Amino acid sequence: DAGVIQSPRHEVTEMGQEVTLRCKPISGHNSLFWYRQTMMRGLELLIYFNNNVPIDDSGMPEDRFSAKMPNASFSTLKIQPSEPRDSAVYFCASSLGSGTYGYTFGSGTRLTVV
Amino acid sequence: DAKTTQPPSMDCAEGRAANLPCNHSTISGNEYVYWYRQIHSQGPQYIIHGLKNNETNEMASLIITEDRKSSTLILPHATLRDTAVYYCTGQGAQKLVFGQGTRLTINP
Numbered sequence: 729d730a731g732v733i734q735s736p737r738h739e740v741t742e743m744g745q746e747v748t749l750r751c752k753p754i755s756g757h758n759s760l761f762w763y764r765q766t767m768m769r770g771l772e773l774l775i776y777f778n779n780n781v782p783i784d785d786s787g788m789p790e791d792r793f794s795a796k797m798p799n800a801s802f803s804t805l806k807i808q809p810s811e812p813r814d815s816a817v818y819f820c821a822s823s824l825g826s827g828t829y830g831y832t833f834g835s836g837t838r839l840t841v842v
Numbered sequence: 843d844a845k846t847t848q849p850p851s852m853d854c855a856e857g858r859a860a861n862l863p864c865n866h867s868t869i870s871g872n873e874y875v876y877w878y879r880q881i882h883s884q885g886p887q888y889i890i891h892g893l894k895n896n897e898t899n900e901m902a903s904l905i906i907t908e909d910r911k912s913s914t915l916i917l918p919h920a921t922l923r924d925t926a927v928y929y930c931t932g933q934g935a936q937k938l939v940f941g942q943g944t945r946l947t948i949n950p
Contacts, residue, residue: 732885761938763940770940770941770942770943771886771929771940773937773938773939773940776937784937817883819885819886821885821886821938829888830876830878830888830891831878831886831888831938832888833885833886833887834885835884835885836883836884836885838883
């Protein structure tokens with residue numbers, strides 16, 4: 729298995745532009761999580777899906793952030809408009825069921841908003 | 843979700859056992875204790891988890907106190923590649939919430 733695949737690996741964009749981050753979970757995993765990591769705040773859970781349905785989005789910072797999971801093999805995290813404070817590494821993770829056997833994380837997308 | 847407390851940093855000599863403590867006094871009865879590590883800027887990597895009993899796998903051992911208020915992750919023979927940030931967390935309601943972790947440095 730190729731693991732959790734995230735794209736792009738690096739993204740540099742100008743303030744005000746729309747940014748879309750992509751994630752392909754491990755085949756057969758039915759839970760998907762989006763995290764954001766910064767030096768100041770560490771790893772923060774933004775949102776998670778179970779069977780493609782958003783279960784908890786209480787970590788999404790504001791309305792500029794949105795996430796979708798149109799099918800079991802694909803999810804997007806969109807920021808519109810982007811701001812410099814959104815600069816961070818965004819990780820996607822997937823798990824089987826309740827995650828009893830752990831989450832598998834992708835390699836992350838490093839976002840820089842200038 | 844349990845609040846966890848870990849020392850911010852630790853050092854260990856290569857080849858020795860690294861013992862990483864974690865306090866999780868607010869953990870509920872059905873929350874598992876999970877340990878992950880993050881090497882440099884990679885995504886976190888699952889290490890081990892447990893509920894009440896001690897656990898061992900090919901990577902590490904997990905010792906959970908009888909009252910479940912604390913645990914210790916043991917890397918039996920630390921190598922330079924074990925240098926990473928180690929996170930202890932309780933998993934409740936299907937959510938994994940990370941604290942600040944312990945930065946473990948393995949010295950040659």
